[in-house]
Amino acid sequence: MFRPQIKVVDCTVRDGGLMNKWQFTDEFVRTVYTACNQAGIDYMEIGYLSSESAFSRDEMGPWKFCAEKDIQRVIGGEEKKVKLSAMADIGRIEFDDIPLKSESSLDMVRVACYVHQVDAAIALAHHCMDKGYEVTINLMAVSTVGLRDLEEALNDLSKCRVPIIYLVDSFGAFYSEDIDTLSKKYMEALPDKTIGIHCHNNQQLAFANTISAIINGVNYLDGSLYGIGRGAGNCPLELLVSFLKNPKFRVRPLIEVIESQIIPWTKRIDWGYYIPYMITGVLNQHPRSAMAHMESDRKEQITDFFNQVTTSTDLV
């Protein structure tokens, strides 16, 4: 029934932190880590790898940087079953600021890039591989990429050494049929690589689209607890784990940590299905306008937002 090659990646702290500048307490991160350990999750993405010179610690919490001393503080004293991942954005991390794998608790680095950054991403990814990490490249916002550019990027990626390439629906714009089409395209263009999927939930399709990807042979699956993440959030990890038939997974630890750590955050930040996020998803736009609206004191004035971002031809 289950496919042993499937790996589940929890993005709670990394993607959720986009909503609160990674201002999670140590207790929050430690409890998520323990839950991932207990639930059989394969990877926990604990934050971003960023150069300390690129951002201020006065503004950003520790998981914008993933310094080893911060990681040690939250994972110490417990057997480490889940592997740890950090994301690296092109231009926000210097090669020299990345520690050797032998000096880090991180197991995997995921390099996020837009299509025009593929060459830079491959260079950074190779550097991380040479330092000893498992590495992925996550090609973002492909819903806005034309066919020729996409084919060129996939061709470049097919020639690199990076073994795992992610299909990312950054804007929550894809329907399952799009995921079918693109999963097949990625598998054909990258026959020697493993494909991953990261979805956003603007149209309540993150879980459904992840299932579509699974059916098409995609094996690295991103989710987050209760879907916490930027804007409409991600594929809910508890739904994904309850769907997968691999007996190594357990749902109860995820329910426990949602109760103790995530539900309190629902009262402080607004991720999930809200009409402004739905509208940018339908329009295939970056969610920044919706996030600004949701952070304003006019967040329930959704008709104003509709009128602001639509034209007479795209959505009526």
Added chain:
Amino acid sequence: MFRPQIKVVDCTVRDGGLMNKWQFTDEFVRTVYTACNQAGIDYMEIGYLSSESAFSRDEMGPWKFCAEKDIQRVIGGEEKKVKLSAMADIGRIEFDDIPLKSESSLDMVRVACYVHQVDAAIALAHHCMDKGYEVTINLMAVSTVGLRDLEEALNDLSKCRVPIIYLVDSFGAFYSEDIDTLSKKYMEALPDKTIGIHCHNNQQLAFANTISAIINGVNYLDGSLYGIGRGAGNCPLELLVSFLKNPKFRVRPLIEVIESQIIPWTKRIDWGYYIPYMITGVLNQHPRSAMAHMESDRKEQITDFFNQVTTSTDLV
């Protein structure tokens, strides 16, 4: 691009009323009606047809009964473009209490039944057809029906005069692959009939499953504004309409009525994606235990609910 046979049915008042005993103001129902008119929605299900002797008006709002005088009060003074529907439950309406179509503003009656009630449903449905209505039979909770019982029910339905038969995922238990399989089965067993779909959103799959049904040729599609409905709610109408490519549909009137009428209700009743509803969906159970938990003062104690409804073998 679009399929002209597709009809969209708004269930906001009927299914949403399951959460507040149909205690909607006239202004609420009138505004939803106006929005459906403006948005090009094909049918608005305004409530249930019930005998006045079966329920008390002290407890239930007018849309539990759909008396003509109540309907007239909310639809008067505006050109009626959207057709009106009411649902009839077996055993809660006497034949004699159903008015002739010529004396009613209702256009359609949808007869809801469980599999063991199919004969009674056919009798009631034929009675409604003979009184002049468009009629559907909505076979509920098929996720709990065994193959032999389902085939027998579909065989009975294939021989009746009712032209439209609904596939209903009452518990929000189905994945899109289930909808694929069942849509094909309904289409094969009922080649002369139109098939409809009504989904619940316990696993955030109501919209995705509705799309799966569309792909398989299902033509009557249920949704509700912002997904309002029992428990986890329904397929969000605004998502469905933004997906369909028929230029007769408009999204903006739906956004306006969500702002003015639905968002205020989000502060009073808890429909949508909550963990108790997710758990009953995964377990393929009626949501009543989850609804009771959500109405208690312990609604955020979701681990207790998990422990209460699961066993050591069904979800761990």
